[in-house]
Structures are given as C-alpha cells and as structure tokens.
Amino acid sequence: MKIINFDHFAATKMRPEVKDAMERFFIEEYGNPQSIHALGDEPREALSKARLQAGELLNASSGEVIFTSCGSESNNLALKGTALARMDKGRHLVVSKIEHFSILNALKSLARLGFEFTEVPVDKYGSVDPADVKAALRKDTVLVSVTHASNEIGTIEDIKEISRVVHENSLAYVHTDANASCGFIETDVKDLGVDMLSAAPHRFYGPKGTGLFYLKKGVRIMPLIDGGIQEFGRRAGTENVPAIVGAGVACEIAKRELKERTAHLKPIQSEIIRGVLGGLDEVYLNGHPENRVPNNLNFVVRYIEGEGMLMWLNNNGIMVASGSACTSKILKSSHVLNAIGVDPALAQGSLLITLGEDNTLEDARYFADRLPGVVKKLREMSPLYEEAKRRGEGL
C-alpha cells in the first residue's frame, strides 16, 4: 500500500545531517556543559554553535536564544514568565481567539492567580485585525501574544503591525507563537518587531526534545523552570546537548532552504486545494486562501462524520489529522474553527493536512482523486446528508 504522510503537524522526519551532528554528544561527548573541567568543553562549544545557528534563523543574537524542551514550554514561558515578572506593572494579557492550547490553557492557570485576559476575535479567514488588538489594550496590559501563523488553519497574522500598534500604545511586551511558521516562512524577529518568539525545531526536521525561545535583549521575564544558571538563568536543568545540537543544524538548514521549501510546498498545497474543491461539493477551505503557511491545509467537508473520513483515509495509507494534533483524540469541536464561524456540527467534518518535504505533486493528485469517493460513500450513510437533502439545502 502506498503511504502518504499528510500529517507533519507535530512530528517531522529528522534530517540525516541533523542526526549525524547529534551523534557525537550521546556517548562520546557526554559531559555537562556547565562543568569547569575539560569534559564540559566540547558540549559547551556545541551549545554556543547551536545558539548562533538558531539566532541566525531568527535574526537574533545568540544571547537572545533560550533553548527549552518544546514549543509548548516556550509558550508557557512567554506567558507565565512575563506575567510573573511584571506583576508590578499589571495583570492583564491579550491574545487572539485562535491561539494554541499551550497559550490558552496557560492563561487559565494565570487566571487562577488573579490575572485577567482578553481574547481578540478573528475574521472569517482567521485574521486578527491589529485595530482590535489596540482596542483590547489596557493600562495594566503586560503582554500581547498572537500566533504568527495558525497551527490549525494556517493563516499568517500581521505580527509586524500588531507589534507596532502595541508598542506605540502601551508598555506591553509582544510575544508570537511561531511554532507553526518557523522553518517554513521568514521569522525575522527584528522585522516582526516582537519581544519574544516561540518555535519548535522538531516541526522542521529537527529533533524532538527542544524548543526555541527568543527573548529580546533587555526584556525581563521570570523562569518557568527555576533552578540553576543554565540558559542565562532563564531556563534551569541540565542541557539536552544532543537535541540542542540537532536543533541548531535544523535551524541552519531551514535558513538555507526557506525559499526552496515554499517553492516545493506551494504547488502541492495549490494542487490539493484545486483537487478537493473541484472534486467535491459542500467542501470549504478554512483559513486565508492566499496568506497562509505553505504546509497547511484545512477543509470542512459538510454532511459527514469527520471521524469516519479520517479512519478511511488513514486505513488506506493517507495519514491526516483533525483539528489540533495535541488534542486529536478529543473529537470535540475546534475553538479555532468556532472562532472563524464554522458551525460546530460541521467542524466535526474537518480535515487537517500538514505537508512535509517528502510530499509530492503526485501525492496531492492521488489524494484528490480518492477523497470524493470516500466522501460520497460516507454521505450516503450520513443522516446529516439525508436531512439536508430533504430540506433541499444547496446540494
């Protein structure tokens, strides 16, 4: 059976050169980078190199790069670290309605401690209007956090303008969750104008076990993981040297191949959109039609149970996901699809595709060829479809 992986949401296949670079630091150079003796020398130098590589991808200095364990940790560090550090300034945060759960649930934890937050709405494409962010600012707002690109529907937000508006009208810091964008589109922190940025190298062919966190020079946050002096005192714990080394190489490759990646993925993305929308009725693309990351596709297929579609596709070698991969087992309606106005009943029929470097145009055609047959079969079995036909809804 042909296997097509259209689910690179949280896991991508590590590049051989990433693995090669890590190899030396598992057993041979196992020392602790904080050691004052020679066993720490090579691991310490390797960390410095990785920090430079990550800095170059983000257009930051290496002193502004903190390695965490994952994208979720970076997001939690941004929110909780800022909230805790700036309590004297205020206790209000602003986010968008379509943030990842590591942002939204971190806010819920902060709310238990008396912090308040405002969720800014998005339009039908999932775009945040910077004017809405401005309107949400209060005198006690300490942080604004808006995703760089939606994990789920791929829409790229105008972080540059959001940063400008926030900095012009408040003392709040700006954080952006770039876990779904970094490694695929430009994430230049200076151009974006952000104070903090989170990214996840394991989503762009790096190893699991590291997250990137950009912290602009002079911006003060408290650690999420308190303890030793690692990572400039901002993230304690013995450094995961092999994974950090691998993350550095993944960043270097990403910087070099950024344009190629878009050039490779965009036509595949377009082919899938063309094939799916052309081959089926009552199917909609979620997210912005053009202003989206090149590796994301999200469809709502009306009048079917989404679970059945996923099962059939997955059983037939086409790996796809539904909604946020972090909660893919909870088949409840996605807060992101709710926010862009998708009827919760329809959101059940959503299909999340995240492309990777192994995908081809042929994969796109193979998928677009097979989907209509599956959907047709499922609709024939669906009470929703029967009912809609009876009502004479636009079928």
Add this chain to the structure above:
Amino acid sequence: MKIINFDHFAATKMRPEVKDAMERFFIEEYGNPQSIHALGDEPREALSKARLQAGELLNASSGEVIFTSCGSESNNLALKGTALARMDKGRHLVVSKIEHFSILNALKSLARLGFEFTEVPVDKYGSVDPADVKAALRKDTVLVSVTHASNEIGTIEDIKEISRVVHENSLAYVHTDANASCGFIETDVKDLGVDMLSAAPHRFYGPKGTGLFYLKKGVRIMPLIDGGIQEFGRRAGTENVPAIVGAGVACEIAKRELKERTAHLKPIQSEIIRGVLGGLDEVYLNGHPENRVPNNLNFVVRYIEGEGMLMWLNNNGIMVASGSACTSKILKSSHVLNAIGVDPALAQGSLLITLGEDNTLEDARYFADRLPGVVKKLREMSPLYEEAKRRGEGL
C-alpha cells in the same frame, strides 16, 4: 595522560543499550504518539513500555509516571503544580535547608505570588529530623518537599518517617527530590510513602532530555507546562520519544543492577575516604559518614583556595567539581555546606566527587596518592595557611 572522571553529578555516559533502543525513534519511527493514524502506533507503544519500565523502578503503576524534560522541571512541577492546585487549602510549603536550587528558587517564585515557606534545618551530617518537619507543619501547609539524598553531600534522608509524620499530622502532600538517589539506591515510592517523587535518568546512564515524575494516583496537581493532553494532561508538549524510550531502558537496567552498583561503588567510595582523610591533615568529609549514597563524596580541605585545587586536578586529568554542579561557575559558598555548619571561608575549599560505573579502585588510589602533594603546594602559597600556622591552630 590518564583521565579519571569523578564528576558524574549531572552527566553520565549513556549505556550503549540505551542508545540502541532510542535509535529507531529518531528517523524511522518519527511519528507523533498522539496521532490517530498508524504513524503514531509504534511511538505510542514505545512510550507505554517506557512508562512501565520507569514504574517498575519506582514501584509505581505506569499511570503514575509522568515524563518531563529534566529533574529541575520535575521539582518545579511538584512545588508549583501543588501550590497552584491547592490554593483553597493553604499557601504554605515546608522544605529542608539543603534542597537543590530547583526547589529553593521555585519557592522564591512562589513567594512572589504570596506563598510562604519554612526551611527545616539539618544536623552536622545534613540529616533532617522528622520532628523538625512535624514542628514546621501548619494548618495551611499544602506540601512538604525534602530531598531523598543530598545532591551535594550525599546524606540519605529518612523520607519514610517524614512521610509518616506529615501524613499523620496534616493534609499536606509529600514530595521527595530523588534526582541524586534514583538509580543508585532503592526509590520505592510505596515504601517511602511519598505522593510525588522526581528523578533524572540522565544521571544513571540514560539520555539527557527526560526527567521522571511520580504522581501518586488521586493526587491532584496543576501542570507546569499547560497545553495538550499529553502525559495524562499533566505535562503538555510533543513527547520526546527517543529520550523517553532511552529513559525507560535506563530504568530497567537500574532496577536490575541496583545492588551491583552499590557493591561496585561502596569500596571505591571507602577507599577515597580512607586515602584522603589518611593522607592529609585538616580535611573533613561532609555529609553522613555511612548513611550516604554510594556515588557521592564531599570534602572540605582547610586553608586552601578551592579553585586552585580544582584547576590543578582538572588540568591533571582528574575531573572533579565544587558544590552544586548547576552553579559550579559561581564560586560562592554553598548553602548546603552553610546549613551543616561549615565556615563559609572553608567551604571555598570544597571538593565534590560523584562516582560512576567506569570508576575503579585504582582510580581511588591514584587520586588519594596525588591529592596530598597538590594540597601541600597550595597551602604553601596560601595566606590562610600562613596565618593559621602563626596562630598555632591545630596543624
């Protein structure tokens, strides 16, 4: 030059069989364990297996094992997670004076949020008296956290009795930091009677990048890293599958070899104590003379600058540390040595040895043979020594 690594404090050489088990999950089986499709199957099963292996080492069920990214994260999760979950019960925590920085600094962060804590003293050996813990309990105490064995001076605490006293006299949970003991002595959570326990597989020949956290069934804490549903909703973020698999194997090996490890390390530890105390005057062993983990040695050498001693040893191929490895670059007096009554001026001449499986009796003798010469030379250069001689102090 002969190289002897006597600094296994934070970093140990990974076992080849640990690496071998990880290998498959870097590139071949790179899927996200949360996937609903087949690419997640093998990674998911591998996580389950690792959880069983870790549970067996701790005498816990696999549903009570949470994988974090490091020992410091586990300690922070215990303190902050409990504090945040139990605010309705109270805002007071009890710890010992000799806890790791990931405990003490987490408390400082909690103090910013209005939590209070009591530090229980230790005796000259670093032992906590359970009666002192009992005396520190308040009606609003929500957690007691005492290290299982001191990171720095090796003393094993009577956690079993501390747990009994705390549970008998309060509703507080008990956490123990077993980062310095797990993998070297028994860490049976049922025997210890604890509600939570932290451990670090990379300290016992497992990979960097994972920590263990035992959370007793029914004990409620809030996540430190909020987000998705991973790790029973207690630790979000895409799982670091290779490292977790490696951690599981390290746990399995530790369980099998626990007795052998003590049998191997104890004679080396004794030989170093005998050699150092016998070959030098004005040298003291810190920590309990017998009731200590088999891999730890901590000496105070009077009348020298400790930095010089470390430099000489390290330059001569004998890798040792001073004080806590997490802050080894900050050559300030250790809070642990202060707590056991070591004069801050003398604490500068401290020597921390952490043994590993590659160390031999021959290493012990080689070290004990060379140390007196170095110390003699350093003392000849030391103003402290000159002054003591003038005062006729016991030399």
